[in-house]
Amino acid sequence: MIEKTQSPILRVDDLRVAFGARKKWTEVIHGVSFDVNPGETVALVGESGSGKSVTAMSILGLLPPGQARIEGNIIFEGREIPQLSPDEMRRLRGGDIAMIFQEPMTSLNPVMTCGNQIAESLAIHRGLDTRAARAETLRLFDRVRISDAERRFSDYPHNLSGGMRQRIMIAMSLACKPKMLIADEPTTALDVTIQAQILSLVKELQEDEGMAVLFITHDMGVVAEVSDRTVVMRNGDLVETGTTADIFRAPKAGYTRSLLSAVPRLGSMAGESLPRKFQIYSRNSGEAEDIKINETPASAPGAPLLKVQGLTTRFTLRKGILGRVAGRVHAVENVSFDIRSGETLALVGESGCGKSTTGHSVLRLTEPDAGTVNLNGENVLEMDKDKLRQARRRMQMIFQDPYSSLNPRRSVGNSIIEPMLVNGLATREEAHYKARELMTQVGLLPDTLERYPHQFSGGQRQRICIARALSLEPDLIVADESVSALDVSVKAQVVNLMLDLQQRLGIAYLFISHDMAVVERVAHRVAVMYLGEIVEIGTREAVLGNPQHPYTKRLLSAVPVADPSRRHVSRVIDEREIQSPIRQPDYVPPSRSYLEAAPGHMYLDADIS
Structure with a gap:
């Protein structure tokens, strides 16, 4: 294990980020500060919209110029990153600091072979010729446990599975032997077995290479597996920071307690034969709202x-x-x-x-x-x-992605009302009244029926899809990965809602999940x-x-x-x-x-x- 030092390799001090144009700017990161030491893993934790990825993009200068304004200090090995020239930034990215993005398919070039994409990086950053770049790429493939490296070199991204594409991204990030790795939700879209492989690989490579790692995630279970220290963010603010052990043992902020309470722990239901709801904690007081x-x-x-x-x-x-x-x-x-x-x-x-x-x-x-x-x-x-x-x-179905299963050109009220009208279950007036009742049942305000899908959060959109499924009073609901894409606390709320509805209405679920x-x-x-x-x-x-x-x-x-x-x-x-x-x-x-x-x-x- 690499010995940690007290001199940080990265220091973020009072970071403030605003988006906008001309004279109207909206601040989305409000004075965030944290350090990352050599050989250390720091987890940046929070739900979607908390500012985690914006913070990471700020560090690497990847926010759109003219549309983003960055204030505060970002210091890497004594250098002020915002003050670096374009050439210095290009050497920094991929050279001293590498990044793994959440979705490898959109990060890899679809018209270049996987091997050539890494070889190109080696030629640009390390000056290797074609033969040497190929040999080093094959070595990296072996390093990240990609089998049959010679054949994989000529494969295109679409030829590979999600886990294999993520290994290609890790190999690319290691190509120039970076001193620090930023991993932005690298396992969120992966199955549990592939996630375990990727987490194990990142930990092994960190120990071998001595890299510092900034690991961005909303999954507290993953945090416990990988991080030495944890920084909790919410709505652009730093809520809490400390060692991971301390935060799990005695979280100080109500929001941190709410995140931890919503983490499903395998084995916690031992001895119980019936389903059980999650505890939902108030994010402000930290007290249990529903146990x-x-x-x-x-x-x-x-x-x-x-x-x-x-x-x-x-x-x-x-x-x-x-x-x-x-x-x-x-x-x-x-x-x-x-x-x-x-x-x-x-x-x-x-x-x-x-x-x-x-x-x-x-x-x-x-x-x-x-x-x-x-x-x-x-x-x-x-x-x-x-x-x-x-x-x-x-028989109704709830799909994994609520945004793609709702018509973006229809109000959510119309999406709930239409099935009742098509099936002749109610007049328009009766359907509108029932839609208001359904919105209340799923924990949303009836007055929001006139809004469109893009005006709701992911968790709210999934509640709308549940309301739409309930509109026909089904006996059976097929829930296809219906909570997989949700943040941990929103996932807990939706699961609790489904259990409540089952208890009250006697609905049967075919619950599809990994x-x-x-x-x-x-x-x-x-x-x-x-x-x-x-x-x-x-x-x-x-x-x-x-x-x-x-x-x-x-x-x-x-x-x-x-x-x-x-x-x-x-x-x-x-x-x-x-x-x-x-x-x-x-x-x-x-x-x-x-x-x-x-x-x-x-x-x-x-x-x-």
């Missing part, structure tokens, strides 16, 4: 509301002028489960495992190839168009998917408390532990990437059998991971 345990009733006895058997969905891949069948994506393969009224079945797994396709197939947004989907005893897959539309009144800690809070039962198949299914207590399939164990072992005292405890990280579900046209899936670990707890008698 009531959600008394969601156990699933009702009798026939299931939804019964899925042998569901299979494949996508044909064609190539050539004649459209020859080149292969098939086995997205969902012989999947079976059931859900009762008032029950939540969580469908979990990594991206590409078939979770969302399963949800879409249940609602026939994607047409399955085989199987049955019975809703109250009627097979949805055999319904004609009119009957299917009637059935969809009882976040195992959130699943532990909301689910009665859990089904684990891999490569289109359910590899384990049972009660939440059984699957999470006594996992049987190797893939389930892999998912659970990758969940960040929100305990700073465990930061230096080495974890065995599974470096395997999820396999491809693409098969040859003549591929016949093997016959599968399940073993019973306990009553209702089944797991696949095969390790396909």
Whole structure:
């Protein structure tokens, strides 16, 4: 471990940033100060809009000139960064300070191979010739554990998975041996297993290279895993700063307590059979506003509301002028489960495992190839168009991205009212009255019905989507990663809302997620998917408390532990990437059998991971 010194490599003192033009400026960063020492990791924490990324962009001088005004001191190794010339700034960026951005696909050049993008940086900053730059790029690929480096050198960004693209970004940031790395939400969009790999890689590289790291995130679980010290921001203000251990043990600010209280901790539900709401703390007083345990009733006895058997969905891949069948994506393969009224079945797994396709197939947004989907005893897959539309009144979906699922040219009121009018459930006057009631139900002001989606925050937009789904009084809601993109405290609020609605209205949820800690809070039962198949299914207590399939164990072992005292405890990280579900046209899936670990707890008698 690199020994920390007291002389900071980076000092940010009374940073103020304003955006605007001409004479009208709006200050968004209000006097933020912090240090980063050599070899140290400092976490910059806060929700979306808190000013974290603006602070990082200010350090590297990446804010648009003429539209941003920076005041205060930003000192790197004794140099005032705002006073550097353009040539000096160019040498600083990528040379002494490197940055990893949140979304690698938008940061990498789509028309250059991954290898050439790194080689170009080596040629510019280190003066290497073509052969030397290629050799160094291949060494960097090996350094960040990219397999088959020679082939990956010629791959384009779109040929790689999200985790692999993020490794390319890390390799690029290390190319010039920087003294400091700024990582801006580098794991937010990644699955839990890939996130664990990237966090482990960053920690290992930091120890080997002696880099200082400024790690920007809103995930307090990640903070506990990576940081020595933490700086908490809110609305452009510095709320609290201190060692990570002290902040987790005894947070002083109400806002910090609210962030920590909303962190789902895997294992916190041990011994409890029912879902439980998050504690929500006042951001000002730090007192608990709601600590009531959600008394969601156990699933009702009798026939299931939804019964899925042998569901299979494949996508044909064609190539050539004649459209020859080149292969098939086995997205969902012989999947079976059931859900009762008032029950939540969580469908979990990594991206590409078939979770969302399963949800879409249940609602026939994607047409399955085989199987049955019975809703109250009627097979949805055999319904004609009119009957299917009637059935969809009882089955609604909440999508992951609320902004793209709301029409930006319609007021949110119209988006909620239209389904009721189309399905003939109410007159316009009755629908408007019900829309106001629904807005109140989801914790929003009825007077905001005339606003448009862009005038709401991400969490508020998701509440609007929930209100729209409730407008048809459904029996079943398919929630497809409905809280994955939300900040931790907003995520807690939306989860609490969904549990409240389930308790009051008896709604059944098919809760699709890759976040195992959130699943532990909301689910009665859990089904684990891999490569289109359910590899384990049972009660939440059984699957999470006594996992049987190797893939389930892999998912659970990758969940960040929100305990700073465990930061230096080495974890065995599974470096395997999820396999491809693409098969040859003549591929016949093997016959599968399940073993019973306990009553209702089944797991696949095969390790396909």
